[in-house]
Amino acid sequence: MSEFALIRRYFAHLGAERADVALGVGDDCALLNIPAGQTLAVSLDTLVSGVHFFPDVAPEALGYKSLAVGLSDLAAMGADPAWATLALTLPAADETWLRAFAAGFGQLASAHGLQLIGGDTTRGPLSVSIQVHGLIPTGTAIRRSEARPGDAILVSGTLGDAGLALRHRLAAAPVASELQRRLDYPEPRVALGQRLRGIASAMIDLSDGLAADLGHLLAASGVGAELELAHLPLSPSVAAQVAATGDWSLPLASGDDYELCFCVPAPSLGNIASLAAELNVNLTQIGWIRAESGLTCRLPNGERLPTLPGGYDHFRTD
Amino acid sequence: MSEFALIRRYFAHLGAERADVALGVGDDCALLNIPAGQTLAVSLDTLVSGVHFFPDVAPEALGYKSLAVGLSDLAAMGADPAWATLALTLPAADETWLRAFAAGFGQLASAHGLQLIGGDTTRGPLSVSIQVHGLIPTGTAIRRSEARPGDAILVSGTLGDAGLALRHRLAAAPVASELQRRLDYPEPRVALGQRLRGIASAMIDLSDGLAADLGHLLAASGVGAELELAHLPLSPSVAAQVAATGDWSLPLASGDDYELCFCVPAPSLGNIASLAAELNVNLTQIGWIRAESGLTCRLPNGERLPTLPGGYDHFRTD
Incomplete structure (x- = not known):
């Protein structure tokens, strides 16, 4: 099956059908109408095989989790999920794998009223990049920068x-x-x-x-x-x-x-x-x-934890 | 250098500084204010090492071309470039390479009044995903679907x-x-x-x-x-x-x-x-x-070209 046939079959219609999508999958760009009084929130994340997930991960779980990671970023701003784009890089076009991946992605997208509006499929080492787009009433986004002493x-x-x-x-x-x-x-x-x-x-x-x-x-x-x-x-x-x-x-x-x-x-x-x-x-x-x-x-005994464990940093810990 | 330090040094401020960016690089999402009467156009493309470019490509050229590919999609709708997000997957954090990549990207971004607003850096086989965002007066986007006989x-x-x-x-x-x-x-x-x-x-x-x-x-x-x-x-x-x-x-x-x-x-x-x-x-x-x-x-002699050569299709021709 050709790249275009693959895209059509599994990714042309995933998730909700939203009235604010003027043009979805299939042109050079997707076209979106943002309601007045709303600010657009966007986040782009990549998951790489062997780094962010095991190469033998169930494709349905990978489709789900790739979107969940982005939805979590929208949640962290207080945004309402709206649309996603998907860049999927695959060693080969395996239809069974793609069907399962799309099912996992589509299930979570539908649950959150989110529509897949475009993206790219390419050949290469397995990785997934997803950009999520959400809407927030202007001025109400919750940032990282506004914590104050006593909170x-x-x-x-x-x-x-x-x-x-x-x-x-x-x-x-x-x-x-x-x-x-x-x-x-x-x-x-x-x-x-x-x-x-x-x-x-x-x-x-x-x-x-x-x-x-x-x-x-x-x-x-x-x-x-x-x-x-x-x-x-x-x-x-x-x-x-x-x-x-x-x-x-x-x-x-x-x-x-x-x-x-x-x-x-x-x-x-x-x-x-x-x-x-x-x-x-x-x-x-x-x-x-x-x-x-x-x-x-x-610590529970009232003492101070002497050393703080570090977080995950792709380029520092590996 | 840590992932976060890398991002800060080379990607926190790339391209134009736009007044419609409420929040750029550094939070869970970027926040964007779309002017009234404008439709948002978005396109996500991935370039994979060994598929879309030679592994020894000059990093400055790769930074430039990754954005050029997206700008070309915006051009094809008639859109005005506005913002981009960048997902960069690298085998290792090489500062010289990153500086050159950012220079190539930033030069083209500035030339088109486009601001880098966010993204992701991850460890893995070299690839670049870029989402471009543009604005078009609502109702004036040029689609693929409106060609008519005689045009x-x-x-x-x-x-x-x-x-x-x-x-x-x-x-x-x-x-x-x-x-x-x-x-x-x-x-x-x-x-x-x-x-x-x-x-x-x-x-x-x-x-x-x-x-x-x-x-x-x-x-x-x-x-x-x-x-x-x-x-x-x-x-x-x-x-x-x-x-x-x-x-x-x-x-x-x-x-x-x-x-x-x-x-x-x-x-x-x-x-x-x-x-x-x-x-x-x-x-x-x-x-x-x-x-x-x-x-x-x-053909120039008036005859019909008997066979049409095919285009590039990642999953069909390789």
Whole structure:
């Protein structure tokens, strides 16, 4: 099958059909009409075989996760998902693989009312680049740079599950299905991000580990933070691992959590419990913003964690 | 140097500084304000080492060409360039290489008033994905699908030069510097595309060869075409090659021309000569649209070219 036939068959119609798409897949550009009063939010991410995923990953999971990573970036600004473009580089055109990839992508796209509007398929080593596009009422985007001393720091969900799945896999140990699901099918916190407009002062999604990502937020805001490690929300498996080893690097420094880390000024903290209940998402306060720069982590015994584990950095750690 | 330091040093500020960028490089998403009455045009392209460029390509040329390919897509809709995102996958972080890549990208971006607003750097086999974003007064985009019988078919510049450079290089023969420039530094026809709003009925850029790309336009418009091969605009080198071999595949089927192919209804043809003079770009009528489907190429002797050479198709021809 030719490149063009492949594109037509699997990627011409994926996800929602949106009225604001004037022209979708099939011309030199896609054409989009942005409603008045809305700001466009965009994010481009690449996932490379052997770096971001195992070469034998299920194509359906890869299609899902490639989009989930982008949706998590939209969530971290408080944006409403709208459109995506997909650049897929493949060693060969395997129709079975493509069908599964498109199914995983399309399922998540439809769930979020997002339409695939264009992209590129090329031959080469397996990798996926996805750009997501979202809309935010102008002036309400939640940036990294607006955290202020005294703000509470919260995270959604639990931390370190995908990292534990990865550790088990790398050690050729069995991986519990719930952990595998956290690694392969992360749930982007889109609804939470939207609902935090007007509540959170600053936000970031956790893709490279809490310490590194929160570090970016602190640097952008020109502030520091104190975390209570005893308050980190951990699944039973991760909690057991930390208890057995005394090593906090799983919840602090493993990637692929795709939870939201956000700051809330004291007057707005009263909204959080009802929001958590309404969305059925755990929202946990793990610390607070301080004026003094740096990130201090308090161990459960009150002592300070002597060394902060680093986050994932493609060019530094490999 | 860490990934984040690399991004900051070479990609935080590339190209123009635009007032419509509410937030550029450095957060989870870039934020953009689209003026009222403008439609957004987007296109995502990937260039893979060993497929779209030689692994030893000069990084400055690669930075330039990666953006030129996208600008050519914007030109083909008649759009005004605005922003780009860049996903760069590299085997290692080589600062000299990155500086040259950024210089080539930045030079072309600045020339077109385009700002780099975000992206991703990852470790892996060398490839570049660039999404370009442009603006078009709503309702004036030039699509592939609106060519009508009787329209003249025109192309800009000359055809087959990049293809000839590639042939020489693959044969380890010397490449004339002008041909090499056509391959490495194609000039996207942005001003021409903009000026064809209201004049051209349909347009496409030539990336995969005239026959294939015009074929897409004809299929999208539900029409056919007749081309006079004697009218194809050829540089002396390509003309000599065609004369010597009787083989028309260089101007008909080699890729990377990045010229515009467009259709003009008879009443608007009078605008073309002055537009060509004003922009100092050769604009040549090479045929006309007909109702009957298919693409017929007339040889200079009046006979019909028996077999149409195919275009570049990543998954079919390799």
